[in-house]
Amino acid sequence: MKPVEPVSIAAAALWLPKGRAKLTEAVADGRLRARQAKELGHPEVPSAEVEPAPGMAVSAARETLRKAGIEAKALDLCVHAWMYYQGHDLWSPAHYVAQELGAHHAMPVGIQQVCNGGAAGVELTVARMTANAAHSTDGYRWGMVTTGDRFTNPGFDRWTSDYGVVYGDAGTAVLLRAPAAPEDALRLRSIVTMAASELESMHRGADPFAAAARTHRPRVDMRATKRAYLHEHGHDQFIRANENAIRTIVDEALRDAGMGPRDPRLRYAVLPRFGLKTLQEFWLPILADTVDAEPLDYGRSTGHLGAGDAAAGLAELIHSRALRPGEAALVFSAGAGFTWSCLVVQAPD
Known part of the structure; x- marks a missing residue:
């Protein structure tokens, strides 16, 4: 958009x-x-x-x-x-x-x-x-x-x-x-979101619908629901959907912002705040093949902030003055559902 x-x-x-x-x-x-x-x-x-x-x-x-x-x-x-x-x-x-x-x-x-x-x-x-x-x-x-x-x-x-x-x-x-x-502080040039609703059961698993929260287990256990999903569907569906979504939101967000993947103004790609192995396997190789932007991983000292990863990335971009005038960054977010978003922001000239 x-x-x-x-x-x-x-x-x-x-x-x-x-x-x-x-x-x-x-x-x-x-x-x-x-x-x-x-x-x-x-x-x-x-x-x-x-x-x-x-x-x-x-x-x-x-x-x-x-x-x-x-x-x-x-x-x-x-x-x-x-x-x-x-x-x-x-x-x-x-x-x-x-x-x-x-x-x-x-x-x-x-x-x-x-x-x-x-x-x-x-x-x-x-x-x-x-x-x-x-x-x-x-x-x-x-x-x-x-x-x-x-x-x-x-x-x-x-x-x-x-x-x-x-x-x-x-x-x-x-x-x-x-x-x-x-x-x-920043101009919002574009934002694009993509969903893959066929993955919703990764957080539902094989559990029946319940009448109240934490009926099935005393704690939230996304590992259990993901194991159930993977037992039935395997890994490939998620891997394909994740790669397709990342590539698509980057391409569309840059197009809407009037930029290309090798645009010299594009300096950073602010990563979601996931674990190191998750980023290394499912994010960094795709981004390296898609855009000329340096990855920024602000999440080592915070972990994943629930709904707040993209907003926190924007805040740290501004606070650190990471972008020089005219430079731009991609800011990513992703979550259960599954849904992926990419924002393109640019520092004022």
Whole structure:
């Protein structure tokens, strides 16, 4: 999708709790073998001791507003995405985020597209913002996209609930402006998403539908559902779908951005925050064959942030000033379903 008018990322933030869950402790406890620990490649990940998941999203959003010099009352849309439990059984965390920010004029919307939720939130926010030609009092339309996830016991083991991924706790926020302004941090040139719904059973497995959460097992166990899927379908279907999706979203996102795979402006490819072996087997070879862009792996010290990988990547691109004027980057996100997204962002000239 190419925005029908210039859209910018005015600011973005990654908020991490102070606690840390250490890989050595998981190995010492017998939850991981040494070989598995090496394949993951995360020495430690952020661990929220008391911070609720949507509370971390609020902290990230407040920081984002402060960086942009914008008051929450200017927001037209407040989108919140998440992967795991938000702290209450039947409740809208999106409305909580808007209330805590003081975004009383914004429409709160919740998105649960699992790990790709943050990228989906950006895409849907841009679509709504650019479809509405009316401007707010300051001449712009503003959209806030937040994510917040906390992966904790008793229902989730961040080290062993999945294959090839360690889950870290964090809040993220991205502030979008339409039309774009020259002082904004990044210009959003395009965003493309692709789905392969034939893979949905990788997270359903052979389990019957249940009447309540964690009926089948005391903890979330994506390993069990993936084993069931692989027993029935094997590995090839996922491998083909993953490669096709990555190539497709890169090609379409660059085309919509008016760039090619060897464009000299294209400097970085910001990877999803998966384990080292997963990136080396399923992402890096495909990207090396597809684009001339240096891979950026910001996830070694954070792990996978649930719905927040893409937003966190944007925040770290901005914070590190990684892009020189005119340079561009691909920012990736992927998650269960399966769904893949690629954003093309460019630093202002």
